[in-house]
Amino acid sequence: MWKALKNIKNPSQTWTAVLLSVCVYAWVLPxxxxxxxxxxxxxxxxxxxxxxxxxxxxxxxxWEAVEFKIYLANLYDLFNEKLYVYAFWRSIKIAGLSTFIALLVAYPMAIGLVMMPKRWQPSLLLLILLPFWTSFLLRVYAWIGLLNTDGIINMALMKIGLISQPLEMLHTDFAVVLGMVYCYLPFMLLPLYSTLQKFDWSLIEASADLGCRPWASFRQVMLPNTLSGIFTGCFFVFIPALGEIIIPILLGGSKSVLFGRVIWEEFFFNRDWTMASMLSIALLLVLMVPIYRAQKKGDL
Amino acid sequence: MNGLFPRMRGFLALGYLFMLAPLVYVVVYSFNSSRFVTVWEGFSFKWYAQLWQNNVLMKAAGISLQVAFCAATIAVIIGTIAAVAYTRFPMMRGRGFLSFISIAPMVLPEVVLGMAFLMAYLVLQDWVGLPRNRGMITIIIAHATIGMAYAFIMIRNRLRNFDAAIIEAAMDLGATPLGIFFKITIPIIAPTLVASWLLVFILSFDDLVVASFVSGAEVTTLPMAIFSSIKFGLTPEINALAAVMIFILSILLIVISGKLTRKNEPGLLIQAPEEE
Incomplete structure (x- = not known):
């Protein structure tokens, strides 16, 4: 559509473009x-x-004497301090696991959503957005009440006699992963839903006619055709999960050392801005790869 | 059609149970008269009354509302400018960079963002003396910049689906570029502008991490107040607060969505393909 306008070469248009961009740069750059x-x-x-x-x-x-001093101890610590290395790999593990579980939960849900009658789908989407738009902090808070040793889940399990002693669920990795899956599920669900909406269901029928069992047609037909939605969803879950602070602090307890939280604590509690900066750069460099790929792909 | 895929609807129901149960729990227990959040004693409104009298939370809520209002307004204005520049001038040099810096605040982790804003403020303070001190203004600027990224994406996606023939017709009839923008583009994309304003408002109202970095000692936003009160354990007042927020949001969502989702609006993550 814009192609027709592309051909118009008008100097005033060029100036408008420059002016508009300058407005944006003037805000964002400083x-x-x-x-x-x-x-x-x-x-x-x-x-x-x-x-x-x-x-x-x-x-x-x-004017004559300028001292130029680069301090490299932080760079050394980044690779050699046990806490940082440990926190980094743990974050990768927890974020990766959360992303994978979110995908496992969201994919069947997205299929179910597409299978619903068309006129219900907007309202059902709304129901997904409702928890997503409610305060992040309060959603995490709700899980504290559910997972506590004297919380609802433990009470219910004890009442039916499944367990005799309350399970220690809060302040474990389980709680952190659960919290992440819960909070970031809509990020996974929405891209999957939009890809599945465009999916051509006659392909499934065709594969069934050719003798595919449902599982095989899922794996060989549907999965390859929805890869783009899967990548987008994983991207939007993995990135915030990697830098997450609130969930490890509230659900993970003091043992849950994740990378984002380490930066937060270096900054606010140790007041070591230099180390916090070094850790942020490390986090950014790690994230550059997926961000660059997502932008090339056109997700952003 | 074989049976595997329709059966996923059962899974969908389970998913909804998972997503909504915590919210239901919070709302139900906000009416619990017991001081202990996990023991049910009886029905009462007393936590709502206490919430209303809690000056710290109420003041913080007022600050958060003002911040979110200003941030959303600025974000939509700058986001619109960036989106128009991006879609309207496909030949423009530096288009990729424009899109990159408009989106960057959305994809970077909050910790890094918060620190970047704080550092930028300190440098600017050193150079030009502004912002004079940290407080509401600095939170608004930070939230507006992050929100701009979301507004940019939503408005850009809307502009891509925009019928360019209308603009050509207006140009043929002698409309000026500014006239076209205010009389044609703005009215047509108005629903998207409203939607992105709301999204930024909610993001700003919800933000804890960035605000913690850039707020000074005196200003406390609502998430900061909630965070400091729940770090030390559960309080039923927070349940009441959550219930109030869920209630307002549900009504808002239901009222607005009827107007917005009707016309197949491209949402934030549900993206329209680029026209080539």
């Missing part, structure tokens, strides 16, 4: 990109007990 440059700078600065808690890389003594 309040956002400047901050990233500063993070890189702070990551290589020496920590210093003052406000702000780091020494500048460049120190001007006078």
């Amino acid at each position: 309040v956002f990109f400047l901050g990233f440059l500063q993070i890189i700078k702070v990551a290589f600065s020496e920590p210093y007990i003052q406000v702000p808690p780091y020494k500048d890389i460049l120190t001007h003594f006078s």
Whole structure:
């Protein structure tokens, strides 16, 4: 549609384009990109007990004397400090597991959703969005009440006599993964639903006619055709899960050391902005790969 | 059609149970008269009364509402500008970069975002003396920047499905670019503007992490107040607060969705294909 307009070469249009972009840059570059440059700078600065808690890389003594000092201890710690390495791999594991479980839960749900009568689907989507739009914090909070040792789930299980002692569910990895799956499920469900909506169901009928059993036609026909939705969903679950802070703090307890939380605690409790910056850069570099791929694919 | 796929509807029901049960639990227990959140004693409205009298939470809610209102408005304005520049000028140089910096705030982890905003404020303060101190303004700017990414995507997807023939017709009839924008583009994409405004409002109202980084010592938003009260255990007042929020949201969603989803609006994650 815009093709026709593409051919119009009008100098006033060029100026409009430039003007509009400048408006956007004028907002985003100073309040956002400047901050990233500063993070890189702070990551290589020496920590210093003052406000702000780091020494500048460049120190001007006078016009002639400028001291340029790069502090590399943080870079060394990033790879050698046990806590950071441990937190990193744990985050990858927990985020990966949560993404996988979210996919396992969301895929059948998305199929079920597409199978519902067309006129119900908007309302059903709304029901998915309702928990998604309710406060994140309060959704996590609800699970504390459910998972507690004197919580609803333990009470119910004891009443039916399935267990005699309350299960320790809160402050475990189980609770963290559950919380992540619960909070990020809509991110997985919506892309899957939109891909499945476009899926051509006659392909399934055709494969059945050719002798495919349902499971085989799922694996050989439906799965390859919905890969793009799967990737998008996994991307939108994995990325926030990797940097998650609130869920490990509230559901994971003190033992649940995840990467995002380590950054948070370095910053707020240890007041070590330099290490927090270094860890943020590490997290960003790790995320660059999936973000770049998602943008190439056109998800963003 | 074979039986495997329709059977997934049963799974869908289970999924809804999983997604909605915690919310139902919170609402039901907000009427519990017991001080212990997990023991049912009897029906009462007392936590709602206490919530109403809780000055800390109420003040924080007021701040959050103001922040969310301002942030959503700014985000939609800048998001619209970026989206128009992106779709309307396909030949523009630096289009990829424009889209990249418009989307970046959405995909990066909140911790990193919060720190980046704080660092940017400190540098700007050093250079030009603004923002003078951290507080509501800095939270609004940060939320507006993150919200802009969401607004950009929604509005861009809407503009892609936009019938360009209308614009060509207006141009043939002698309309000016500004006239076209305000008299044709804006009215047509108005539902999307409203939807993205609401989304940004809710995101801003909900944000804990970024606000914790950029708010000064004096300003506490609602999520920050909730967080500090639930870190030390469960309080029935928070149940009541959650119930109130769920109630308002449900009504809002039902009222608005009737207007918005009718015309096959592309949502945030349900994306329209790009025209080539």
